[in-house]
Structure formats: structure tokens, C-alpha cells
Amino acid sequence: MDSTDLAIIGAGPAGLAAAATVAGTGASVVLLDEQPLPGGQIYRGVEMVQMLRPKTFGFFGPEFAAGADLAKALRGSAVDYRPGSVVWDVSPDLVLHYSRDGRSRGLAARHVLIASGALERPVPIPGWTLPGVMTVGALQILLKADALVPRVPAVLAGAGPLLLLLAVQYLRAGAPPTAIVETVPKDAYRRSARHLPQALRGWRSLLKGRGWMRELARAGVPWYRGCTGLRVEGGDRAEALAFDHDGGRRRIAADVIALHQGVVPNTQLTRLVGCAHDWDSGQRCFRPRLDAWQASTVEGIWVAGDGGGIAGAKAAEWQGRLAGLAIAGRLGRLDERDRDRQAAPLRTALARELAVRPLLDALYHPSPEVLCPADDVIVCRCEEVTAGRVREAVRLGCPGPNQAKSFLRCGMGPCQGRLCGLTVTEIIARERGLDPAEIGSYRIRPPLKPLPLAELAALDDEAEAPV
Amino acid sequence: MFRRTSDAIRPAGISIHFEGRPIVAQAGDSLAAALLIEDVGAFRSTPVSGAPRAPYCMMGVCFECLVEVDGVPNQQACMVQVRDGMQVRRQRGPAGMDGNG
Numbered sequence: 001m002d003s004t005d006l007a008i009i010g011a012g013p014a015g016l017a018a019a020a021t022v023a024g025t026g027a028s029v030v031l032l033d034e035q036p037l038p039g040g041q042i043y044r045g046v047e048m049v050q051m052l053r054p055k056t057f058g059f060f061g062p063e064f065a066a067g068a069d070l071a072k073a074l075r076g077s078a079v080d081y082r083p084g085s086v087v088w089d090v091s092p093d094l095v096l097h098y099s100r101d102g103r104s105r106g107l108a109a110r111h112v113l114i115a116s117g118a119l120e121r122p123v124p125i126p127g128w129t130l131p132g133v134m135t136v137g138a139l140q141i142l143l144k145a146d147a148l149v150p151r152v153p154a155v156l157a158g159a160g161p162l163l164l165l166l167a168v169q170y171l172r173a174g175a176p177p178t179a180i181v182e183t184v185p186k187d188a189y190r191r192s193a194r195h196l197p198q199a200l201r202g203w204r205s206l207l208k209g210r211g212w213m214r215e216l217a218r219a220g221v222p223w224y225r226g227c228t229g230l231r232v233e234g235g236d237r238a239e240a241l242a243f244d245h246d247g248g249r250r251r252i253a254a255d256v257i258a259l260h261q262g263v264v265p266n267t268q269l270t271r272l273v274g275c276a277h278d279w280d281s282g283q284r285c286f287r288p289r290l291d292a293w294q295a296s297t298v299e300g301i302w303v304a305g306d307g308g309g310i311a312g313a314k315a316a317e318w319q320g321r322l323a324g325l326a327i328a329g330r331l332g333r334l335d336e337r338d339r340d341r342q343a344a345p346l347r348t349a350l351a352r353e354l355a356v357r358p359l360l361d362a363l364y365h366p367s368p369e370v371l372c373p374a375d376d377v378i379v380c381r382c383e384e385v386t387a388g389r390v391r392e393a394v395r396l397g398c399p400g401p402n403q404a405k406s407f408l409r410c411g412m413g414p415c416q417g418r419l420c421g422l423t424v425t426e427i428i429a430r431e432r433g434l435d436p437a438e439i440g441s442y443r444i445r446p447p448l449k450p451l452p453l454a455e456l457a458a459l460d461d462e463a464e465a466p467v
Numbered sequence: 468m469f470r471r472t473s474d475a476i477r478p479a480g481i482s483i484h485f486e487g488r489p490i491v492a493q494a495g496d497s498l499a500a501a502l503l504i505e506d507v508g509a510f511r512s513t514p515v516s517g518a519p520r521a522p523y524c525m526m527g528v529c530f531e532c533l534v535e536v537d538g539v540p541n542q543q544a545c546m547v548q549v550r551d552g553m554q555v556r557r558q559r560g561p562a563g564m565d566g567n568g
Contacts, residue, residue: 034546036548053476056472119528131510131519131520132521134525135525138524139525142500146496147474148504149472151470237508237509381531384518415528419528419529
């Protein structure tokens with residue numbers, strides 16, 4: 001079997017920064033990533049955009065350009081970069097299995113850094129399974145990677161900075177949204193104000209957000225605040241978004257409807273490998289328990305970036321470098337003094353990035369109707385299981401997500417619970433009057449993504465050969 | 468449903484087929500993007516109720532964009548790049564795929 005000092009999963013800001021840091025000390029680094037190009041989702045296709053679409057590259061701004069620098073550093077480095085690799089198993093003894101070009105291979109690592117980033121929080125509302133309903137992140141990917149914008153102006157609905165950012169990017173790309181339907185309650189601004197003094201340490205992010213709001217207001221994009229009762233209407237595809245606003249019911253026609261309620265850590269890998277996780281009540285999600293050097297509770301498994309808790313692209317980069325310094329130290333490539341000296345400015349920069357988070361978490365807290373949807377709303381898209389059926393299972397004695405899985409098949413489809421896991425945990429917690437921390441989440445088993453049987457069979461042959 | 472931005476590159480078009488119908492795509496497109504710009508509607512129908520589905524996440528997470536490519540089912544259209552001559556069909560209902568949960 002192939003072996004390496006460090007295997008990194010994910011070529012977003014955290015993975016790229018860690019790869020550069022560790023490879024720079026002379027250690028061997030294998031970087032595995034599902035996409036054909038480096039950058040992760042935040043810097044998706046950044047090299048292509050920079051080279052071929054300078055206008056778009058310009059309006060994505062300096063934040064996106066930072067991704068181009070990370071990608072450039074990768075290209076000039078000794079990192080063994082393997083794009084198009086889907087990691088489907090990581091064992092606690094640090095052996096990875098991944099699929100690439102239709103073949104599965106093993107990789108033994110001395111250290112593993114999981115930098116698998118974030119997922120969009122599921123937004124279970126009536127009609128969210130209709131074609132034409134997509135996440136804000138999905139629409140941003142279509143814009144970055146494929147240069148697509150909606151032909152008919154889209155409705156952007158929900159809450160969070162990414163929603164406003166997409167609206168601004170659509171505006172600059174000549175495809176302004178028809179409306180922003182914000183679910184942030186009107187009193188949220190007042191309630192989150194207590195976090196403002198701390199957030200001012202991250203004043204650059206705050207100014208940026210303010211700039212976006214002004215740009216949207218100047219362009220005259222209709223902005224409905226404090227909306228509830230969101231429902232996508234349509235037959236075979238989305239036709240309109242209906243919602244309650246200021247005491248009345250409104251309906252806005254669109255065939256592209258973007259939903260967003262923030263992003264959450266992608267914890268499939270950290271849960272698979274058995275890392276301890278804690279419930280984050282501010283961000284309403286589970287996150288792996290990490291120490292000040294990004295080490296998880298499993299020896300040799302490290303986590304950097306949004307996969308360890310949502311903090312954004314710059315924080316991911318600093319965490320990737322911190323983890324890289326610690327790993328280089330453990331590999332004997334960096335003495336403790338150098339490690340700590342190099343880490344100090346990173347910790348300062350990281351603290352600045354984290355300062356705005358409590359304000360953002362309070363302001364953009366996911367709306368209650370999304371955390372605990374009405375009975376008739378589908379929560380497991382794969383197996384078409386409604387919130388009502390999950391509640392019924394709880395009343396029949398089902399205590400947690402894993403039992404719900406056997407009762408109802410929710411979480412057993414191809415997405416393996418990525419899109420229903422948090423909702424099912426929240427619903428069960430609410431029904432039982434317990435904290436989500438006590439309810440836990442789906443157990444994760446390999447393979448993390450469905451594999452053709454032939455590919456698994458071929459791997460068994462390889463495993464029998466001496467390694 | 469979707470169009471290209473004004474500064475989108477126009478490399479030599481490559482030809483794929485969806486449900487037997489020819490479609491011109493751009494090299495480097497994800498298959499999902501190529502189908503979305505052609506406004507094909509549903510990419511698949513669900514095994515449980517036959518409901519229509521189309522891409523939701525565009526990053527390999529939701530498995531809503533499953534199609535059949537060159538006779539092979541369960542291909543995530545958002546994770547596949549277009550190739551000249553590709554034959555793509557909707558995935559209707561179950562296709563021998565079970566989760567592994």
C-alpha cells in the first residue's frame with residue numbers, strides 16, 4: 001500500500017494552507033480532493049476564472065483572489081495532489097481508502113488532516129424538493145465553475161451572509177435577483193446587539209456586509225424582512241415562493257428559488273473515524289472536539305476549516321497553517337520554538353476572524369420553522385420521510401436518529417443522512433424535551449459514498465497481496 | 468432556467484445526448500450545468516413516489532442529480548465533466564442503488 005507522512009482530505013483553504021506548510025518542511029504530503037481543480041467550494045474553479053473570465057474574477061473581489069494565491073502555491077510545491085479522489089473510508093489506524101478514475105486504492109498515513117469543509121444547512125420547507133429549488137451555495141458554484149446565472153431573476157430566501165453575497169454577485173453579473181426574502185426575525189438585530197462590541201474586532205467583515213447591503217439597496221432589489229411561512233409552489237417544478245410578510249401573504253414567481261439558512265460542518269469523516277463531537281448550540285450543529293493545534297480526540301487525526309466549526313475561509317486558512325505547524329512538529333521537521341513562533345501571528349489573525357462569529361450566529365440563527373418543520377414537510381429527501389413520521393416514531397418509542405433510521409429508512413438513501421441528519425436530531429430532541437447533545441446523530445459507516453460492487457471487489461484482491 | 472454570464476468563455480462546443488436529443492455543451496462544464504442550461508427539468512424520479520428531482524447542492528452531497536451516463540446508472544451529474552458523445556438519460560425510480568447506511 002501507498003504511504004505518506006500526511007494525507008489531507010479537501011483542497012479548500014484549510015487543506016491548501018496545511019499542504020503548503022507541511023510540504024515546505026520536506027515531509028511527504030498527499031492531497032486528496034473530489035473536485036478536478038483546487039480551491040474547495042469557496043474558491044471553486046479559481047484558476048479557471050482568473051485565467052479565462054477576468055471580469056468575473058474582478059467582481060468576486062480580493063477575497064476570491066486569495067484563493068488564486070493558495071492554488072498557485074500548490075502548483076509550485078512538492079505536494080502530491082490527487083484531484084478527482086473520493087475518500088470513502090478512514091480508519092482510526094490512519095489508513096484511507098479512496099476512489100479515483102473508477103478504481104479504489106488504499107493509502108497509509110502517519111497523520112491525517114480532515115479539511116472537508118461545510119455543507120449547506122438543510123432547509124426543509126414545503127416544496128423544497130421541486131426542481132428549480134437549490135441552495136445558495138449551489139447557485140454560487142454554478143456561477144463560479146460554469147458561468148451560469150438564472151435566465152429569469154431568481155428569488156433568494158433565508159438568512160445569512162452568503163445569501164447577501166450571492167445577491168451582490170448576481171447583481172454584478174447582470175442578473176439581479178427579483179427579491180430577497182429574509183427570514184431573520186425583526187427583533188434579531190436588537191437581540192444580537194450585545195455581541196457587537198466584540199464583533200468590532202473583526203470590523204473589516206462588518207464593513208464588507210454593510211457595503212453589500214448598500215449595493216443591493218442602491219440597485220433597488222426588493223428586500224422583504226422578517227418573513228415566515230415559506231412555501232415553494234409548483235407542479236413538476238418550482239413556480240413561485242409564497243410567504244407571510246407584514247401580516248399579509250405574498251407570492252413571487254420564479255423558476256429558480258435559492259434557499260439558505262447558513263452552513264454547517266461536514267462531519268461525515270470525523271464521525272466515521274470516531275472523533276468526539278460536541279453540540280454547538282449557537283450554530284445548531286455538531287462539531288468535532290479540537291485542541292488549540294486542531295488535533296481531534298483520535299490520535300493522528302487533525303481537523304481544519306469549516307469542518308471543525310463554521311468560521312469562514314480566512315479562518316480555515318489560518319487553522320490549516322496551525323495544524324500544519326503542529327503536524328510538522330510531530331514529524332520531527334520543526335522544533336517546538338519555531339512552531340510556536342510561527343503560530344503566534346496565526347493565532348492573532350484567527351482570533352480576529354472568530355470575533356464576528358457570535359454576532360453572525362445570533363443574527364442569522366436558523367429559523368424555527370426550518371429547525372423543526374411542520375408535519376407534512378419532507379425531511380429525508382432520499383426516502384421521502386416527513387417530519388410528521390419522525391414525530392410519530394418518537395411517540396411509538398423511538399429514542400434517537402439511529403432507531404429512526406431502522407423504523408423509517410430516513411438517512412438510508414444515497415446521501416446517507418447528510419441532508420436530514422441535523423433535522424432528525426432536532427425533531428427528536430424537541431419531541432423528547434432533551435438537548436440535541438443527548439440525542440446524538442446518525443452513526444456513519446463506510447463507504448461514505450456509494451461505490452460500484454465491482455470496485456470494492458477489485459480492492460479486496462489488492463488487499464490480499466502483501467503490502 | 469439558466470444562461471451564461473456575458474464574459475463566459477466559448478470554447479469549441481462538444482456534443483452530448485440527453486434522452487436521445489443532441490445538446491451542445493462547453494468543455495469543462497459539469498454535466499449538471501450543461502443540462503440546467505438546456506432546461507431539461509427533472510434529472511431523475513424518486514424510487515419511493517416517482518417525484519421529479521433536479522440538482523439541489525451542486526457539490527456531490529444531495530444525490531438529487533443522479534442520471535444514467537453511457538448506460539451506467541447512479542452518476543452524480545454535478546460531479547461528472549461533460550465528454551464528447553456522452554449519452555445521458557434520466558434515472559427513473561430505483562436503479563439497484565441502496566444507501567450504505
